[in-house]
Amino acid sequence: xxxxxxxxxxxxxxGLTVLRALMERFPxxxxxxxxxxxxxxxxSKSRRTIARYAAQSAQFLVRxxxxxxxxxxxxxxxxxxxxxxxxxxxxxxxxxxxxxAAAARGASRTGDVLVIATEATVQSHAYLAACxxxxxxxxxxACPLLVPLVEEGWINHPVTAxxxxxYLNELRAEAAAHSMDPDTLVLGCTHYPLLRSLFxxxxxxxxxxxxxxxxxxxxxxxxxxxxxxxxAEGAAMETEVRCFATDSVEKFERLGSRFLGQPVxxxxxxxxxx
Amino acid sequence: xxxxxxxxxxxxxxGLTVLRALMERFPxxxxxxxxxxxxxxxxSKSRRTIARYAAQSAQFLVRxxxxxxxxxxxxxxxxxxxxxxxxxxxxxxxxxxxxxAAAARGASRTGDVLVIATEATVQSHAYLAACxxxxxxxxxxACPLLVPLVEEGWINHPVTAxxxxxYLNELRAEAAAHSMDPDTLVLGCTHYPLLRSLFxxxxxxxxxxxxxxxxxxxxxxxxxxxxxxxxAEGAAMETEVRCFATDSVEKFERLGSRFLGQPVxxxxxxxxxx
Numbered sequence: 428x429x430x431x432x433x434x435x436x437x438x439x440x441x442g443l444t445v446l447r448a449l450m451e452r453f454p455x456x457x458x459x460x461x462x463x464x465x466x467x468x469x470x471s472k473s474r475r476t477i478a479r480y481a482a483q484s485a486q487f488l489v490r491x492x493x494x495x496x497x498x499x500x501x502x503x504x505x506x507x508x509x510x511x512x513x514x515x516x517x518x519x520x521x522x523x524x525x526x527x528a529a530a531a532r533g534a535s536r537t538g539d540v541l542v543i544a545t546e547a548t549v550q551s552h553a554y555l556a557a558c559x560x561x562x563x564x565x566x567x568x569a570c571p572l573l574v575p576l577v578e579e580g581w582i583n584h585p586v587t588a589x590x591x592x593x594y595l596n597e598l599r600a601e602a603a604a605h606s607m608d609p610d611t612l613v614l615g616c617t618h619y620p621l622l623r624s625l626f627x628x629x630x631x632x633x634x635x636x637x638x639x640x641x642x643x644x645x646x647x648x649x650x651x652x653x654x655x656x657x658x659a660e661g662a663a664m665e666t667e668v669r670c671f672a673t674d675s676v677e678k679f680e681r682l683g684s685r686f687l688g689q690p691v692x693x694x695x696x697x698x699x700x701x
Numbered sequence: 702x703x704x705x706x707x708x709x710x711x712x713x714x715x716g717l718t719v720l721r722a723l724m725e726r727f728p729x730x731x732x733x734x735x736x737x738x739x740x741x742x743x744x745s746k747s748r749r750t751i752a753r754y755a756a757q758s759a760q761f762l763v764r765x766x767x768x769x770x771x772x773x774x775x776x777x778x779x780x781x782x783x784x785x786x787x788x789x790x791x792x793x794x795x796x797x798x799x800x801x802a803a804a805a806r807g808a809s810r811t812g813d814v815l816v817i818a819t820e821a822t823v824q825s826h827a828y829l830a831a832c833x834x835x836x837x838x839x840x841x842x843a844c845p846l847l848v849p850l851v852e853e854g855w856i857n858h859p860v861t862a863x864x865x866x867x868y869l870n871e872l873r874a875e876a877a878a879h880s881m882d883p884d885t886l887v888l889g890c891t892h893y894p895l896l897r898s899l900f901x902x903x904x905x906x907x908x909x910x911x912x913x914x915x916x917x918x919x920x921x922x923x924x925x926x927x928x929x930x931x932x933a934e935g936a937a938m939e940t941e942v943r944c945f946a947t948d949s950v951e952k953f954e955r956l957g958s959r960f961l962g963q964p965v966x967x968x969x970x971x972x973x974x975x
Contacts, residue, residue, distance in 0.1 A: 575849040586863055
């Protein structure tokens, strides 16, 4: 294998921020991205249902698209279904949560971190557990307005800055009530990196903002470069990207470019069944 | 029949604003409310799928709960599946869109109205068509941030007021570009009545705000009082309300009281299948 084939999975298209971070690190790779847009949001569904959907999606990427590595670019699926995905396929699988917690460990001096995520991810307390395993204390908060604000395109918008300020103030008040001194903010949702500059403006000077998309891409570099043979010298090739979705292809194509940082191009509609 | 049994259906629990308006008008009635929360949001799904889900939900209310009248308290289902629901059951069915357009006709002096709704409702152009049938010109706008703001509980919140101002300014600019002079705003989503006071503060003096929850309740009074025998004099009884949901019962109970204006009480979990 000279060029790795990397499957990237999300319930929607927020995970394109992870694909973008991967593409920057793997200039020679084949990527297959699947957004299970027909069945989103995963956040309101039970663990069992999410596990079934995620396993089907992973199998599509491995069996139909030949993925040799899988990156789960969805916090909810990483939080609730990583085991089920690993059971469903025989290739290495990376979720976003452990790399995010590991990056927070590397960034924090006080050992206290703030985690913002969707309601389902917060309710799973997956970040809390992963942070604890790294010796960190974490406070989690669901920020349900941020995904709609990003999808509305209000990326550098005063209303979005105001909403972030309100959420962070609530988090800081809770941290103070627990006598914690957080110096690191983990963006626990693949939509949030689009708001990174607003977050950086809202945290205290010197505090670090951890983008789980970047963190999982770093983890993928370690995993894949250790296993895939390097490409032959001079074997120039373009990165190949194919995008698949289970519904709403038009919305994917229209909004996806914001997340990918370049046009998404043609998105292929597939059917994974009920 | 002395006391009518009225079935009220929504994809979620926003339709509780319709139930509330109905309860004010029918102090003696049995209500069965179903929120198909396992399968929301309907907005991102195809017409065929929405029709199937809505027909199953309607059949539950008629066959299992004995509803003699159905009120579709969901703009998306009213816009895309009213025919399918009418085909699926043999009782009279009212949707929210026609009563909303009729109320706009009664309110507008200029004949130009603004309609705000969810993305799916706007894309169906059901309000546009219903307004045209009443001789009105309408401009529709999707306001995807308003439902998350209501669900976050930011009902009388400066951020929500700012978002409404931005959306209405965009609508006014579009109306001006079409040389229209709108004097009426139709709230085409069952979440929006909770923001009514903010809308009333944002429209121009003298402009009218049409709440489709109120409009459909008025239409239900006409329909049902014409068909149901009046309750016997002195036959005092409490209004009976049973609420059902297909998932997320806890969230329904927690948030539903905001919409109903009183505690929702126990919500029964039911399974309508895939």
